[in-house]
Amino acid sequence: MSAAPEPRPSNFLRDIIAEDVRTNKHGGRVQTRFPPEPNGYLHIGHAKAICLDFGLADEFGGHTNLRFDDTNPEREDVEYVESIKNDVLWLGFKWDGLYYASDYFGQLYEWAIKLIKDGKAYVDDSSAEEIRHNRGTLTEPGKDSPYRNRSVEENLNLFERMRAGEFPDGSRVLRAKIDMSSPNLNMRDPVMYRILHAEHHRTGNKWPIYPMYDFAHGQSDSLEKITHSMCSLEFADHQPLYNWFIEHLGIFPSRQIEFDRLSLTYTMMSKRKLRRLVEEDHVNGWDDPRMPTLSGMRRRGYTPEAIRNFVAAAGVSRTNGIVELAMLEHFVREDLNKRALRVMAVLRPLKVVIDNYPENQTEEMDAVNNPEDVAAGTRKVPFSRVVYIEQDDFREEPPKGYFRLSPGREVRLRYGYFITAKSVVKNDNGEIVEVHCTYDPTTRGGNAPDGRKVKSTIHWVSAAHAIDGVVRSYETLFSKPNPDEVDEGGDFTENLNPLSLEVIANAQLEPSLATAPVGGRYQFERLGYFCVDPDSTPGKPVFNRTVALKDTWAKVERKQSQK
RNA sequence: UGGGCCGUCGACUAAUGGUAGGUCAAGUGCCUUUGGAGCACUUUGUCUAGGUUCGAAUCCUAGCGGCCCAGCCA
Numbered sequence: 001m002s003a004a005p006e007p008r009p010s011n012f013l014r015d016i017i018a019e020d021v022r023t024n025k026h027g028g029r030v031q032t033r034f035p036p037e038p039n040g041y042l043h044i045g046h047a048k049a050i051c052l053d054f055g056l057a058d059e060f061g062g063h064t065n066l067r068f069d070d071t072n073p074e075r076e077d078v079e080y081v082e083s084i085k086n087d088v089l090w091l092g093f094k095w096d097g098l099y100y101a102s103d104y105f106g107q108l109y110e111w112a113i114k115l116i117k118d119g120k121a122y123v124d125d126s127s128a129e130e131i132r133h134n135r136g137t138l139t140e141p142g143k144d145s146p147y148r149n150r151s152v153e154e155n156l157n158l159f160e161r162m163r164a165g166e167f168p169d170g171s172r173v174l175r176a177k178i179d180m181s182s183p184n185l186n187m188r189d190p191v192m193y194r195i196l197h198a199e200h201h202r203t204g205n206k207w208p209i210y211p212m213y214d215f216a217h218g219q220s221d222s223l224e225k226i227t228h229s230m231c232s233l234e235f236a237d238h239q240p241l242y243n244w245f246i247e248h249l250g251i252f253p254s255r256q257i258e259f260d261r262l263s264l265t266y267t268m269m270s271k272r273k274l275r276r277l278v279e280e281d282h283v284n285g286w287d288d289p290r291m292p293t294l295s296g297m298r299r300r301g302y303t304p305e306a307i308r309n310f311v312a313a314a315g316v317s318r319t320n321g322i323v324e325l326a327m328l329e330h331f332v333r334e335d336l337n338k339r340a341l342r343v344m345a346v347l348r349p350l351k352v353v354i355d356n357y358p359e360n361q362t363e364e365m366d367a368v369n370n371p372e373d374v375a376a377g378t379r380k381v382p383f384s385r386v387v388y389i390e391q392d393d394f395r396e397e398p399p400k401g402y403f404r405l406s407p408g409r410e411v412r413l414r415y416g417y418f419i420t421a422k423s424v425v426k427n428d429n430g431e432i433v434e435v436h437c438t439y440d441p442t443t444r445g446g447n448a449p450d451g452r453k454v455k456s457t458i459h460w461v462s463a464a465h466a467i468d469g470v471v472r473s474y475e476t477l478f479s480k481p482n483p484d485e486v487d488e489g490g491d492f493t494e495n496l497n498p499l500s501l502e503v504i505a506n507a508q509l510e511p512s513l514a515t516a517p518v519g520g521r522y523q524f525e526r527l528g529y530f531c532v533d534p535d536s537t538p539g540k541p542v543f544n545r546t547v548a549l550k551d552t553w554a555k556v557e558r559k560q561s562q563k
Numbered sequence: 564u565g566g567g568c569c570g571u572c573g574a575c576u577a578a579u580g581g582u583a584g585g586u587c588a589a590g591u592g593c594c595u596u597u598g599g600a601g602c603a604c605u606u607u608g609u610c611u612a613g614g615u616u617c618g619a620a621u622c623c624u625a626g627c628g629g630c631c632c633a634g635c636c637a
Binding site for chain 2: 010011015035037038040069071072073074094119127128129132135136137138139140141142160169170172182183184185186188191193194195196210212213215217233234235236237238239240258260265271293313314315316317319320321322323324326327328329330331333334337341342368371372401403404412413414415445446447454455456457458459523525526527528549550551552554555556
């Protein structure tokens with residue numbers, strides 16, 4: 001091949017894997033895994049890990065397992081297992097092996113016995129408080145436990161009895177015998193097993209003891225012959241321990257590599273806090289369209305392609321950055337622009353009466369379904385004497401630069417006619433409730449035979465044909481770019497945006513939307529992208545606003561008001 | 564303040580000792596039957612100070628700044 005080398009943007013993870021493949025490490029084999037704990041729903045931060053784990057393996061002809069890190073029965077549940085599988089598939093990835101850390105409980109137990117026999121692990125009768133106290137601090141070394149030098153026989157006996165369920169929760173732990181004065185706190189005789197008489201969602205009551213993350217994760221990787229175990233930065237301090245267990249067990253040497261988590265402005269990824277939002281009813285469940293969960297984004301109308309493109313564009317490194325939400329929204333718009341069918345909907349209706357249009361006439365106007373995709377075809381939209389337009393699209397006193405309808409001004413009704421505003425009708429409060437216009441019959445479809453131009457095209461629906469719909473319009477869940485930015489003693493819930501959800505009860509929709517399927521994604525022309533919510537009922541669709549279209553006029557107006 | 568990790572346009576990220584580039588955002592213009600989309604153009608950056616080198620964002624030293632670690636959570 002003589003083609004110029006592809007100027008392919010790389011990242012340090014791909015470089016590491018490429019180098020390993022080049023040097024034929026592990027015979028050039030690439031095996032990764034995505035290892036969620038089934039204790040909550042996946043969010044956009046997990047999407048990054050998923051794209052990396054699956055995407056990179058795929059690039060090198062490798063394989064990826066989905067493995068549930070289910071070592072803490074107290075917080076885990078099958079509900080989460082199912083949602084995680086569902087979300088990974090939705091994102092567009094298929095795992096090769098499906099495993100659970102709990103599949104390895106037997107093997108892990110054997111390995112613990114081996115370490116005890118090798119004098120590398122001991123049973124500690126200290127209380128949790130005593131262990132914490134003896135661990136030392138960031139600046140002071142820890143102290144050896146009084147139980148540290150028990151005989152192998154006694155350790156074996158005690159550990160077997162722990163496993164047999166003889167002891168109550170919290171009474172003993174199994175610890176690795178490493179170095180109580182290590183500057184790395186993870187190496188100060190970390191706990192390997194704790195006693196937990198809890199029912200596990202898969203192993204039931206078989207085990208009264210459960211391995212800790214550190215004694216399960218690396219070994220699980222090793223058992224699955226994972227070559228590249230990618231995880232987030234906060235685990236970097238665990239890597240020496242990860243390697244210590246592999247070395248002292250003499251098992252397959254998986255390599256841990258850390259990368260930075262994804263952070264986004266105006267949202268937050270802490271599972272603990274997301275759970276609070278759900279449990280304290282700040283949102284309507286894990287799949288509330290305002291949530292950064294994959295199920296929330298799916299319901300909101302985000303596409304897997306958009307999320308994948310975004311993740312790829314945001315890149316990966318070892319810095320702690322915060323990506324602007326605007327970047328995510330860009331990729332959502334970019335994807336939806338190519339595929340969403342255009343349709344006309346009026347969110348805040350203002351009645352327009354076309355005085356010179358025949359009373360009982362209806363015409364079928366041809367409308368393009370997607371100007372970005374001719375294959376999407378056209379559809380008929382009914383037009384009649386009374387139409388609704390957006391309240392925003394009429395101003396009795398138009399400000400400078402306002403091109404839409406105003407007294408005496410001629411505009412185009414999209415795919416309809418040119419109309420000119422003549423007069424308004426107001427209610428007792430002085431609010432405009434009706435605009436009377438005339439139309440030019442020669443402009444059918446939206447073109448004037450004499451070639452004259454209008455400055456604006458506005459959308460509309462025929463009042464006689466419109467169907468009612470509910471539209472849920474969303475803003476960011478938090479009003480600050482960093483929701484955790486609170487005064488001393490404050491709480492992130494103070495930064496919840498009170499305007500994050502606006503329900504528009506009586507939007508007027510073009511009749512073709514009567515049969516819109518749940519999950520269907522549309523562009524409401526000039527407004528944004530909208531997705532049909534499962535709450536829809538026959539004849540009364542409910543739409544979620546996925547993301548608004550860019551609004552140049554709003555920007556201009558904002559700037560004018562700042563002057 | 565012990566250890567670990569990290570500092571490149573406003574944000575994210577490339578440049579792997581040799582032209583500081585891309586995407587988003589912002590701005591300007593063109594175009595437009597969506598003030599959408601598209602097209603063209605523009606602005607802004609290597610944390611600081613030394614050093615090595617013909618040449619440093621890249622290597623070294625020091626400083627400054629940020630993140631992570633003291634669960635029987637993951």
